[in-house]
Amino acid sequence: MIDFVSWWYSRGWSYFAHTLVEKLRNIADFFSFSVLIRTFFAPFHQISTVEDDPYGGPMHYLSVFFDKLLSRTIGAIVRLFIMIFGIIAFILDAILSLILVIIWPALPILPAACVVLCIMGVTL
Numbered sequence: 181m182i183d184f185v186s187w188w189y190s191r192g193w194s195y196f197a198h199t200l201v202e203k204l205r206n207i208a209d210f211f212s213f214s215v216l217i218r219t220f221f222a223p224f225h226q227i228s229t230v231e232d233d234p235y236g237g238p239m240h241y242l243s244v245f246f247d248k249l250l251s252r253t254i255g256a257i258v259r260l261f262i263m264i265f266g267i268i269a270f271i272l273d274a275i276l277s278l279i280l281v282i283i284w285p286a287l288p289i290l291p292a293a294c295v296v297l298c299i300m301g302v303t304l
Contacts, residue, residue: 185288193284200277207273211266216259223248224255 188288189285193281196284197281200281204270204274204277207266207270211262211269213263213266216263216266219255220259221252221256223251224258
């Protein structure tokens with residue numbers, strides 16, 4: 181029992197906190213915020229129209245311009261939604277992780293506290 185308490189309030193707590201920080205890093209890596217910001221106005225899925233048409237003329241170049249503009253706009257909108265969803269997921273996970281780190285010391289005591297409260301007649 182002494183080994184458990186010793187581990188729980190020292191190495192276990194630090195290991196748990198380290199695991200939660202790694203989980204936050206994995207979320208940031210999964211959403212690749214730095215890549216999304218760097219490529220914010222890049223064409224969506226690199227879709228673009230071929231510019232080199234020897235028989236094109238002004239209408240072809242105008243069509244290419246609007247195709248690229250549309251593709252870049254769609255790419256920016258998609259990346260914006262991914263970043264918003266990623267930021268929300270990161271913040272919610274950070275808040276949950278902080279709450280878990282704070283209640284970690286009380287977890288071994290909770291079952292006994294629930295039994296005592298039940299004997300005392302406390303109900304929810």
